[in-house]
Structure formats: C-alpha cells, structure tokens
Amino acid sequence: PQAIHLKDYLPPAYLVDDVALKFDLDDHATRVSARLKMRRHPQREAGLPLELFGTALRLTHIAIEGQPLDEDEYRLDAERLVIAKVPERFELTTEVIIDPAANTALEGLYRSSSMFCTQCEPEGFRRITYYPDRPDVMATFTTTVIGDRERLPVLLSNGNPTESGELPNGRHFVTWRDPFPKPSYLFALVAGALEKVEDHFTTVSGRQVTLQIWVERENLDKTEFAMGALKRAMKWDEEAYGREYDLDLFMIVAVNDFNMGAMENKGLNIFNSSAVLANPATTVDANFQRVEGIVAHEYFHNWSGNRVTCRDWFQLALKEGFTVFRDQSFSADVNSAPVKRIEDVSVLRTMQFAEDAGPTAHPVRPESFIEISNFYTLTVYEKGAEIVRMLRQLLGAERFRTGADLYFSRFDGQAVRVEDFVSSMSEAGDVDLTRFMRWYAQAGTPVLDVEGEYDAKAQVYRLKVRQHTPATPGQPAERKLPLHLPLRLGLLDAGGAAIPLWLDGESRGTDTVVELFEAEHEFRFERVPSAPVPSLLRGFSAPVKLRFPYDREQLALLVKYDEDGFNRWDAGQRLALAAIEEVMLALQAGAEPRLDPTLLDVFTHLLDTPSDDLAVLAEMLKLPSEAYIAGEQEAIDIDAIHQARRFVTRALGEALEPRFRALFEANQSEAPYAPSFEQIAQRSLRNVALGYLCATGGEKALHLAQHQFEQDRNMTDVRAALTLLAHSDAHQLGDPAVKAFGERWAHDPLVMDQWFAIQVTRPQPDVLDRVRFLMRHPAFSIKNPNKVRALIGAFANLNRVNFHRLDGEGYRLVADVVIELNRLNPDIAARIVTPLTRFQRLDAKRQSLMRAELERIRREPLSRNLFEVIEKALA
Numbered sequence: 001p002q003a004i005h006l007k008d009y010l011p012p013a014y015l016v017d018d019v020a021l022k023f024d025l026d027d028h029a030t031r032v033s034a035r036l037k038m039r040r041h042p043q044r045e046a047g048l049p050l051e052l053f054g055t056a057l058r059l060t061h062i063a064i065e066g067q068p069l070d071e072d073e074y075r076l077d078a079e080r081l082v083i084a085k086v087p088e089r090f091e092l093t094t095e096v097i098i099d100p101a102a103n104t105a106l107e108g109l110y111r112s113s114s115m116f117c118t119q120c121e122p123e124g125f126r127r128i129t130y131y132p133d134r135p136d137v138m139a140t141f142t143t144t145v146i147g148d149r150e151r152l153p154v155l156l157s158n159g160n161p162t163e164s165g166e167l168p169n170g171r172h173f174v175t176w177r178d179p180f181p182k183p184s185y186l187f188a189l190v191a192g193a194l195e196k197v198e199d200h201f202t203t204v205s206g207r208q209v210t211l212q213i214w215v216e217r218e219n220l221d222k223t224e225f226a227m228g229a230l231k232r233a234m235k236w237d238e239e240a241y242g243r244e245y246d247l248d249l250f251m252i253v254a255v256n257d258f259n260m261g262a263m264e265n266k267g268l269n270i271f272n273s274s275a276v277l278a279n280p281a282t283t284v285d286a287n288f289q290r291v292e293g294i295v296a297h298e299y300f301h302n303w304s305g306n307r308v309t310c311r312d313w314f315q316l317a318l319k320e321g322f323t324v325f326r327d328q329s330f331s332a333d334v335n336s337a338p339v340k341r342i343e344d345v346s347v348l349r350t351m352q353f354a355e356d357a358g359p360t361a362h363p364v365r366p367e368s369f370i371e372i373s374n375f376y377t378l379t380v381y382e383k384g385a386e387i388v389r390m391l392r393q394l395l396g397a398e399r400f401r402t403g404a405d406l407y408f409s410r411f412d413g414q415a416v417r418v419e420d421f422v423s424s425m426s427e428a429g430d431v432d433l434t435r436f437m438r439w440y441a442q443a444g445t446p447v448l449d450v451e452g453e454y455d456a457k458a459q460v461y462r463l464k465v466r467q468h469t470p471a472t473p474g475q476p477a478e479r480k481l482p483l484h485l486p487l488r489l490g491l492l493d494a495g496g497a498a499i500p501l502w503l504d505g506e507s508r509g510t511d512t513v514v515e516l517f518e519a520e521h522e523f524r525f526e527r528v529p530s531a532p533v534p535s536l537l538r539g540f541s542a543p544v545k546l547r548f549p550y551d552r553e554q555l556a557l558l559v560k561y562d563e564d565g566f567n568r569w570d571a572g573q574r575l576a577l578a579a580i581e582e583v584m585l586a587l588q589a590g591a592e593p594r595l596d597p598t599l600l601d602v603f604t605h606l607l608d609t610p611s612d613d614l615a616v617l618a619e620m621l622k623l624p625s626e627a628y629i630a631g632e633q634e635a636i637d638i639d640a641i642h643q644a645r646r647f648v649t650r651a652l653g654e655a656l657e658p659r660f661r662a663l664f665e666a667n668q669s670e671a672p673y674a675p676s677f678e679q680i681a682q683r684s685l686r687n688v689a690l691g692y693l694c695a696t697g698g699e700k701a702l703h704l705a706q707h708q709f710e711q712d713r714n715m716t717d718v719r720a721a722l723t724l725l726a727h728s729d730a731h732q733l734g735d736p737a738v739k740a741f742g743e744r745w746a747h748d749p750l751v752m753d754q755w756f757a758i759q760v761t762r763p764q765p766d767v768l769d770r771v772r773f774l775m776r777h778p779a780f781s782i783k784n785p786n787k788v789r790a791l792i793g794a795f796a797n798l799n800r801v802n803f804h805r806l807d808g809e810g811y812r813l814v815a816d817v818v819i820e821l822n823r824l825n826p827d828i829a830a831r832i833v834t835p836l837t838r839f840q841r842l843d844a845k846r847q848s849l850m851r852a853e854l855e856r857i858r859r860e861p862l863s864r865n866l867f868e869v870i871e872k873a874l875a
C-alpha cells in the first residue's frame, strides 16, 4: 500500500454540484443509481481524466449525458473508475449493485440487526457508488430510498422528506432532499422497523425544529435522556457560539453495530446504541455523561464540520479538535467543570501521551497516511482540543468568540484548512500565531523543566522554564522547535496563602498566565516575602509534561491550599505516584514496603475537612491508574506497578477504615435516581469509599458490597458493587452475583457489554480462561465492535497484569482476535491491536513475546489499516 502526502494535495479535476441517488434496497443486491451533475474545477486545466473512487461495487450501467459509455472509454480497477475524456460540464449516470449483508467492515451501506444503515466518513461513500469521494467536493443531494413496506417501514436520509408513496410488490419509497451542499462523507441512509420519539426545539430566531430519535421498539424507554441532552446542546450552541440549527428536522438513529461512537451526517446523526441509549436501570453515571457529551459533539459538528468542513483528511483536527473542545466546554458548563477537566486531562495524560510516546505517534495534522481511518486518534481529537483550548487561553474568552464567529461566517459552505481557523483567531485576537502553528506539525509530548530560585534578600523569585519535545518516528529531537504555549501559575507561601504576583513591575493578582515561545525563559517575580511553592500549569493550561522538583511536603501544601482546583487534584496525583513508586522500589528490592505518611496525612485531611465539592473530593481520593503510572516510568515493571498500587490502596483502606465507612454511609441517598451532578458526586464518593473498604479484604466490607448489589437501586451502584465482588478473592460472593447479573440482563446487549468487561478485568490469574469462555458465550459476537471492545479491548487495556502474562498467553489471545478481525473489520482490527504495539519500555522478555505476535500477524494478508500499524510498530 502507498502513502498519501499532504504536500501532494491538488484540487479535484471535476466538481459535483448536485446528486440524485436511488437505492432499491435488498440484503445481497441493493441497486444504487446515481446521477451526478459535474463540471470542471475552475482552477484545474481542461482535458483531465475524470477519476471516481469505488470499492466492492458491481457496475451495471454508465452514461454521460444519457449516452452509455463503451468499455474502452473507461478503466475500472478495484478502487477506481477513470474516464479518459469528459466534457467541461456534464451529467454522469451510473448504476451499481452492492451487497450490504456481506459488509462486515461497517463502512458504506451495511446491515445492523434488522436494519440497513450507512457509515461514510471518511471513505465509505465509495462503497455505495462511484464518486469523487473527498471532502472538498460538495454537492446538494436528493435521495430516493425504496424498500419492502413490511420489513422496512421507515426509510430515512439527509434533509427533509419531499415525497413518498407505494410501489408494486409490497414496496414503498421516500424521497429526501438536503438543500445544503455537503461532502459525500456526510451522506446517510437508514431503513428498518424503527420507532421514534419526537420533540421540538424553538431556535433563537423562532423557527420550530422537529427532533426525532429512532430506535428499535425495545429501546423506546432509553431515549429520554438523549433528547434532553440534544435540547441542552442546541441551546448551548446558540448562547456560547451564536450557532443556530439550519434544517426543520434533526434525526438521531441508534444502531447496534458501529465502529465508533456516532456520526454527524447532515440532519441524520447515526449513533452507536451505546452512545445514545440510557436509563437508570441499565446505564451507569459515566455513561449518562458519555451520552450527553456525544449527542452534543455530533450536534456541534453541524457547524464545526458540516457547514464549515475540511479541505482534505489531513485537516481532520480542524473539525474534530474544535468540536471536542466545544463538547468539553458544554459538558463543563452543564455539569461539574473541575471534574470534567480532571477527567479530560486524565484521558489525555494516560492515553494520548502514550500514543505520542509510541510507534504510531503523529502530529495533530499528519503529513502522510496509508489509511486515514487509522488517524481518528486521541492525538487528533484530544490533543487537537487542547490546542483550541490554548488558543482560548491566549486570546481570552471574548476575542476567541470573535475569532470563532469570523471563522464560521468567512468559511460557511467551504472546505478549509487548519490555517483558516488559526488565522481567524490570529486576526480576531490580534496575536501572532506563526509559532503556534507548530502545535499542528510536531508530534510528541513537550516537556517543561522548571526550576525556582528564591533570593530572600531581594525578595525575588526566579522561575526558569526550559522546553523540549522528544523524538518521535520521523521527527528527530534536534528538529523539534520551541512551541508557543500559555503557562498559568500562582505562588503559595509556607502557610498555603496565595502570594500577590508582581511580574516586571506589574501586579498580576494571585493567578497569571505567562507565554512561552522560546526554548528557555526566565520569569522574575518581585516582592515575594518568603520562599514560595509554585503552582504551575494551573487548569492544565497546555498539553505538556511538567517537571518541577517538588518535595512531598510542598505537594501536600498544594493539595490542601492551592486556589486552583485542578492543581489541588494534580498535586495529590503526584504525591500518590511518589508513594506508589516508593513501594515499587521496596518490592523490587525485596524490602518491606510502607505507606508514605505524607499521603496518609493528606488523605486524612481530605476525609476530615468538610468539602463543598464532593465530585472533586471523589476524584482526589482516586489513586492514579496503572496505565498512568506506567506512562511515568522509564522502564515499566508491570507486576511491581500492580502490586504497589494494590498495597497503597489496601494500606489506605486499613488506616482510614472508620473514615471510609463514615463516608460510605453519609452518601447514601433515598432520592429517586437522577443523573444530576450532585447525585453523581454522591454515588462516586460512596463507591470510592466502598472500594477502599473492600481493598482491606475484610468480610464486613464485602458484605456491604453484596448488600448494595442486592439493593439494586441503579446500575451505577449495582455495577460498582458487582465489580468489587467479582474482582475479590471471595468466589462464594462474586460467582453467584456474576451469574445472577448475567441471567437477569441476558436480553440487553449494552448491559451484557458491562458484564463482559467486569469479568475480563478481574486481576486474578484465572481470568484468561474466563476470556476464552466468554468469547463462546451466545451474547458475544466478533462482528459487533461493542462486544469486541467490552471483552478483548477491556482485557488488553485494563487488565495489564494478565494481558502482560509472562507466558505470552494474553498476547496470543489478542493477536488471534486481531487476525480474525483483519478479515472482518479492518478498522476495529487496527484499533484493538494497539496494546500489542506498546512494548517499547517493557522488559526484554515481554518485548520479544509481543514482537513475535506482531510478526505472526504480519504474515497474514493484511488490510491497509493493519499493515500501516504493524509496519510502524515493528520498524
């Protein structure tokens, strides 16, 4: 397979103005007729051949201006149809036959349960018809869908329905017209026996929009929350960005088989059922919040992505980074802002930082790719969002909004580049963002090395900041340039009080932002009465690794007194990490480990001090994950990390048992379930406390969990209790609970996903047999991405001790699944293989076992997706 390079971009030779499509739906032989009104691109020369993409299509008819083409007038291969000569302006008609039932890749038109649905981003439309399937070709679409009236009573596509009627042989049709020009990746079609819930939203200018959520009948009771989230998002986008919805109808459809979370097709969003369905009996708090975030994300794309789209797929972060930033801001506004920030930063620091440090590291705007589906990554999405957040920090909220307004109005209806977004911001903010553009081009996580020097006599505190970005594949460290970034900070005195900041003779309050753009800076704070403790990178103002030689007492001070909630949490994480690392060292040396008294002191303080933000308190009581700890090590010792984290959890549980018990009891609520942030905070705190109590291994604690499981109040509490029971050594409690849960929820695929994940994350060594057993369970299907993620993804990513077993059986199991998925669903194969590619800082034995499995995979006839990942991993 060949790589495609950004530097080779050329506009298409021909544009499409209008498309008429007709689908005659059939499981194995759907007939797709297309009429494309085309013209030469004004910036390309005359006489160029017309190149259309097409994959797995059987061409049955082709004509230009109604004149069928002879076979020698065009060339067909597995991926393209090329017509050597076409007029300046013409109408192209084609007819192809496709096989949706055989489509296990879930790209293009496919069957999911009893319905037909589509996924066209990034390059799925070419599996539907021959087309210049690239985002810089924008056209209006009219789509007629024909299907069996009984089996497929509902026929949906983009835009508004314009006509419908009966046809012979029990068939019927609906025609849809989307008046907004769009790229082919935003095309959608759904057909099936669906039912809807309907609501309305009146836009700021007084237009009534009909909102519909289409689901299979058994899921009608799981739509209310998403509908509410949609209305909240529509209102928020009007208020925060001045963006109003533009069609009269907005539809969401839930499908069971879907490669990602959801898709923002114009007027017809298609959702993975896991990202839209929710109710208290079946859905945990975190998933309610995920649903809210994804519903908002897809809705926000209507402007950041659909009205203003990407010129080419290298610009993916233009829509994704900005839209993630928008959905993060929305969730922060409607829930707990500090907790949202903590959660987002945790994902970034554990998962995106790992990507940036691994073999598939790439810039937020990649320069080349073999398979674009491989670039829907944490780097493009999450680091992309952090870049937009930095712009907001650098410009200030008001000028950022002016920049966004300028971007939307200037580029409405166009397919544009990252430069167009950044220049709108630069113009609105009157700031030079030339260096800032490096964030899009340089891969790897920058490191800030900070040192502080206090001169008591002069009452001056000097902060020296150096930045560097480590080497990443194709980008040696010496070619990395300094980045422009905002560093938010404050200073605390020894009693924890905020010190007023005087910088260059100017008063800056107690919280300020300094800008870095050189490799080294020195900031000189004056009138500092005593040696301060700096609180650096407040709110995680830039996606970097910050190094400062804090001692434990300084961290404890920050945990207790820093005015920035995020940094209080972060100081706690640093302290916990240091405590866990100390235990790791003891275990490695065969010495007796101890619980760091400073950490115990901080936990005691947190538990004894009344808090007005329970949600943040719950986060502060959580220890860093094994994945995060691993990311902080030069050499990763899988077992020591696991044992040390367990030791610290247990030691805290034992030392603070009465306090955790009191916390558990104080956060019992009799109120009916609501996914409100107050209630979520209470449940979170209660279940964190239960976790520490159960970590002691005490029978009393396990019975508390058993009781909570049996009380069956809501899925959040049930699942937390079941996880503790199933992960304990007490089989007599865990096994019956797992069995009862599996039987009770056998009819509900989304709950069964949770049941799979709970079992395969059990840390005990017997888990591998359980994984193999569950792969044969009737509720498991390798063709369903949610099942693969729940069983194999959860095992490989969250059960680190067992995935990394020294006999290599964990690796082998995952590699076997990857090989099978390579044939069925290349996109999912290339995602599920990720943990096998992260061997760089592991011990030699594990490295060689992992490499051997990757080499075994490489011997297969690989899809483009997997080829690209495996080649990079083994390079």
Ligand code: HT7
Binding pocket: 119, 121, 122, 259, 260, 261, 262, 263, 264, 297, 298, 301, 320, 373, 376, 827
């Ligand atoms: N824009 C959507 C991307 C997407 C996707 C990409 C590859 C394969 C399948 C996919 N389904 C959806 C989702 C989003 O970011 O909103």
Ligand code: ZN
Binding pocket: 297, 301, 319, 320, 323
């Ligand atoms: Zn998106």
